[in-house]
Amino acid sequence: MKHITILVPDGQTSLSSVACIVGSYEMFTRANGYWSQTEAGKKNGTKELYKIELAGVSKKAEFDNGLLTVTTHVHISNISKTNLIIIPSLVRDYETAVKGNKLLIEWIEQQYKAGAEIASMCTGTFMLASAGLLDGKNCSTHWSAADTFRTLFPNVNLLADQLITDEHGIYTNGGAYSFLNLLLYLVEKYYDRQTAIFCSKIFQIEMDRQSQSAFTIFTGQKSHGDEMVKEAQAYIENNLQEKISVEQLSSIFSVGRRNFDRRFIKATGNTPVEYSQRVKIESAKKAFETSRKTINEVMYEVGYNDVKAFREVFRKITGMSPLEYRNRYNKEAVV
Template sequence: MKHISIIVPEGQSNLGTVACIVGAYEIFTRANDYWKEKGKKQLLTVELAGVSKNTDFHEGLLTVKPHTHISAIGKTHLILIPSLAHDYQTAVEGNQLLLDWMVKQYKEGAEIASMCSGAFMLASAGLLDGKKCSTHWSAADTFRTLFPKVNLQPDKLITDEKGIYTNGGGYSFLNLVLYLVEKYYDRQTAIFCSKIFQIEIDRQSQSAFIIFTGQKQHGDEMVQQAQAYIESNLHEKISVEELSSRFAVGRRNFDRRFIKATGNTPVEYLQRVKMEAAKKAFETTRKTINEVMYEVGYSDVKAFREVFRKITGMSPLEYRGKYNKEAA
């Protein structure tokens, strides 16, 4: 029988942390019950594991009592890390015992899955270096700054590489749990849990939920000026050559500095800023697709639709129908 450890972190957690712990425990427990109802032997033992007898959350509003201390677990097969509070560095520093234990277990063959901002704990242990990773889109810039060796992919809902799983933000951890249920049980059990808990199965992207603001916490003044120019001239069709010459920087050097500062190529940044403005227009106005397209500097409907779908995972029409009841 395999063992799953759901981590109960110490301090710097929030109600989202509790949601991850409770949600994962409930779904895995139900998967166990379903498996036994089919006349099969129980596959997994699921335990909450921590370093204290009780852990308080949200100023004592809720208390979680782990089943066991991590030192009592000789071997586990899967470790689940819940989301953390937004003071990530303090959260990581306060959980060093848990980190050391996780690294040891991983080296001995355990798999590890992080939910939402739990990826910060994984990355701080060096376990994500050179690997793909996702986290909450709102934490992406901070994550890139702290962990430049990690291949962050904030558009992805789930990553799966070398026994390490990560997922996007908020309650999308439920999709990760379904993914793991399928891995550890089978497809039919995952479908059953999907139906019982009414969670969309096989979601691949968190693109539609991203609110793009652009990485501004860097010290490159030229890039900041370029960002400001892009954002104040949405209606224009701006080329990267035009931008680089405007700031008297060679194209190759301009690209290099822009990527280093923002995590995006200049073309990606242009597209994301324009599509964010288009999304807002579709959410709040009755403007047609053509009207919005012209407002953000596109004249080719096909090109506009392709870029919009690439960034949001939906067509402009689908997006407007989803987020603007009046227009729909």
């Protein structure tokens, strides 16, 4: 029988880790039961397509200072081969979390080399990256952890807006409870579309979600040490209504255009134009959420005078139009 292994980290976890573990176990168990009753399952002649196990380095793992305890089925040393490994989210102190799970990280690396596929949920991506398995590859993680991830793992191509990545047998997903969308994606891959639709209906999860852009709160990368760039960021943030060019910014800070661009991208992960767009759109989002201002009023407030251009940038960053965003997050505006 094929195997799906759900990892239970020993410490360095949170209640979100428990949600990932329990959610994975429940959905794959339901998928097993449903698939066995389909024509494909009956033809296969087995009761279950996969053996689903919780595995770790200890028999029991405590979460949230002992509030919850998860008992594992098996120690990782007793699993010689598995088909899919699920990594749950980790605590916010990512470097500590990685140091505290060295045995799991080494085992993951060995299993991947032996042919296993790996799926990480939310900040579980840090465990994958620390094993070196994401170097040169694309991945996603919770949008709030994106800046820290880029700093720690510069050789990984982080696609923070994407909900799911699928590359070379490694799957990653965005933040928090979006792990449920990754599970549906995996159910379709490991069982079939029919089983994924069944799970979607049973657990009431939207199928085929691809972006976490609408949920992102842009705060700007400020943890770098380039004071000139920090001043430029502050200037952009304090002058929303202005249409600021890169030439204007580089002139204000007495730095050549190319050098200014290079330093800004290195420090923030965005070009100056991208940064300005994100700051403006974040301000527009807040206005749509908290006021009854029209699309045009908000557009002018954040420095746009072309409706088409504003809509295009807004959709590029959030994945939806200004009107769709306002209708979703502001009940009073809809009324």
